[in-house]
Amino acid sequence: MADPVILVLNAGSSSVKFAAYEAGPEGLGSARWRGQVENIPDDPSLTLSEDDRRVVDGEKLRASGVTGHADAVRVSLKRLFALFGRERLIAAGHRVVHGGAEFGAPALVDDATFARLEALIPLAPLHQPHNLAGMRAVAEVAPGLPQVASFDTSFHRTIPAVAYTIALPRELREKGLRRYGFHGISYSYIASQLPKRLSEAERRRVVVAHLGNGASLCAMRDGRSVETTMGFSALDGLLMGTRCGLLDPGVLLYLMRERGDDVESLEDLLYRRGGLLGLSGVSADMRKVLASEEPDARLAAEQFVYRIVREVGAMASVLGGLDALVFTAGIGEHSAEIRERVCAGLAWLGLSFDREASARSAERISAPGSRVAAFVIPTDEEGVIARDAAALATQQLEPVG
Numbered sequence: 001m002a003d004p005v006i007l008v009l010n011a012g013s014s015s016v017k018f019a020a021y022e023a024g025p026e027g028l029g030s031a032r033w034r035g036q037v038e039n040i041p042d043d044p045s046l047t048l049s050e051d052d053r054r055v056v057d058g059e060k061l062r063a064s065g066v067t068g069h070a071d072a073v074r075v076s077l078k079r080l081f082a083l084f085g086r087e088r089l090i091a092a093g094h095r096v097v098h099g100g101a102e103f104g105a106p107a108l109v110d111d112a113t114f115a116r117l118e119a120l121i122p123l124a125p126l127h128q129p130h131n132l133a134g135m136r137a138v139a140e141v142a143p144g145l146p147q148v149a150s151f152d153t154s155f156h157r158t159i160p161a162v163a164y165t166i167a168l169p170r171e172l173r174e175k176g177l178r179r180y181g182f183h184g185i186s187y188s189y190i191a192s193q194l195p196k197r198l199s200e201a202e203r204r205r206v207v208v209a210h211l212g213n214g215a216s217l218c219a220m221r222d223g224r225s226v227e228t229t230m231g232f233s234a235l236d237g238l239l240m241g242t243r244c245g246l247l248d249p250g251v252l253l254y255l256m257r258e259r260g261d262d263v264e265s266l267e268d269l270l271y272r273r274g275g276l277l278g279l280s281g282v283s284a285d286m287r288k289v290l291a292s293e294e295p296d297a298r299l300a301a302e303q304f305v306y307r308i309v310r311e312v313g314a315m316a317s318v319l320g321g322l323d324a325l326v327f328t329a330g331i332g333e334h335s336a337e338i339r340e341r342v343c344a345g346l347a348w349l350g351l352s353f354d355r356e357a358s359a360r361s362a363e364r365i366s367a368p369g370s371r372v373a374a375f376v377i378p379t380d381e382e383g384v385i386a387r388d389a390a391a392l393a394t395q396q397l398e399p400v401g
């Protein structure tokens with residue numbers, strides 16, 4: 001009989017990425033099927049590969065009535081089931097952006113858990129509803145299938161109170177007002193790779209730069225998170241594709257008082273209209289920003305780098321020094337130019353950059369003898385989620401006795 005399959009969904013604010021893994025006797029390998037629906041809701045388009053071969057290439061879905069994330073999941077599942085039979089599915093794993101103060105580890109999603117995740121929607125309004133819509137869509141198409149949530153916040157539970165506490169009155173703190181941190185699934189994958197790729201001395205005090213559409217830094221001591229640039233929400237910290245990052249709250253008070261901006265318009269401004277897009281006026285995509293001659297686009301790229309350099313300095317301070325810097329996610333993995341500019345800004349820390357190694361995307365991009373080592377390690381959020389799902393779903397299928 002064919003091996004069972006684990007499905008993974010990673011729903012972002014405007015996309016759904018998915019992957020499916022065969023669970024053989026040796027465990028899970030790499031994803032056999034991968035794909036995504038991008039540009040939801042304006043112009044959703046589907047891409048799907050089997051064994052790294054394109055099966056569907058940018059098919060427009062608008063005409064088939066796909067508008068939201070749930071539709072996108074339904075269409076994706078239909079296409080996947082044409083490639084491997086639905087009966088082979090044994091579990092689905094989901095990236096869930098917010099686990100609140102409660103979820104410190106992956107969880108099987110039953111009705112009670114689902115309700116608790118729904119209660120966290122106000123903490124991540126542009127991510128959490130889509131994560132939950134994915135679960136509902138899977139439950140419709142494959143009723144009874146075990147579903148597992150992996151959380152972006154869990155990895156940061158080792159951050160100490162001095163770093164996560166927000167200095168506001170106790171009654172607000174007791175309602176969950178604190179810094180949480182995000183991109184934890186990606187950071188936990190990178191942490192798992194450090195012992196395999198860095199020497200013992202290099203992996204004591206590490207800063208990982210997850211630079212994708214959303215971007216953050218994580219300071220790790222011995223592989224555990226002690227500080228991160230995102231906080232209560234995914235709006236904090238670095239400059240991102242469409243988010244401006246760290247912002248004086250006085251700006252919000254000003255906009256509310258002077259322009260009468262309401263919650264919806266501020267949310268739209270902060271999550272969708274700022275960052276590289278808002279500053280450059282060109283695009284949220286770093287490739288287009290770097291290619292543009294517009295002065296505002298140059299400033300956007302310059303500020304993207306500046307904010308990383310500034311925050312790595314703060315992280316090094318928290319760690320009491322820096323042994324290694326790791327780049328990951330879309331920009332971190334693919335943009336040699338951004339890596340070079342960031343590393344140039346960190347030369348004072350003793351980072352000596354190997355441009356030739358970075359240009360060919362080598363794993364180690366610092367020069368021999370550099371006091372701070374630098375690396376590129378491709379992240380694998382889907383792989384982490386698939387393994388979490390396999391572990392929890394198998395537990396459920398085989399009751400321990």
Ligand SMILES: Nc1ncnc2c1ncn2[C@@H]1O[C@H](COP(=O)(O)OP(=O)(O)O)[C@@H](O)[C@H]1O
Binds near residue numbers: 213214241284286287
């Ligand atoms: N060669 C490249 N040079 C610069 N930026 C790139 C390159 N390839 C991808 N990117 C950037 O990576 C971003 C997407 O990163 P990714 O980690 O996939 O983000 P997300 O998971 O948040 O969608 C794109 O917005 C694009 O700007």
Ligand SMILES: CC(=O)OP(=O)(O)O
Binds near residue numbers: 097213234
């Ligand atoms: C938490 C977050 O910012 O996620 P993403 O990078 O997928 O937008």
Ligand SMILES: [Mg+2]
Binds near residue numbers: 212213329
């Ligand atoms: Mg991502």
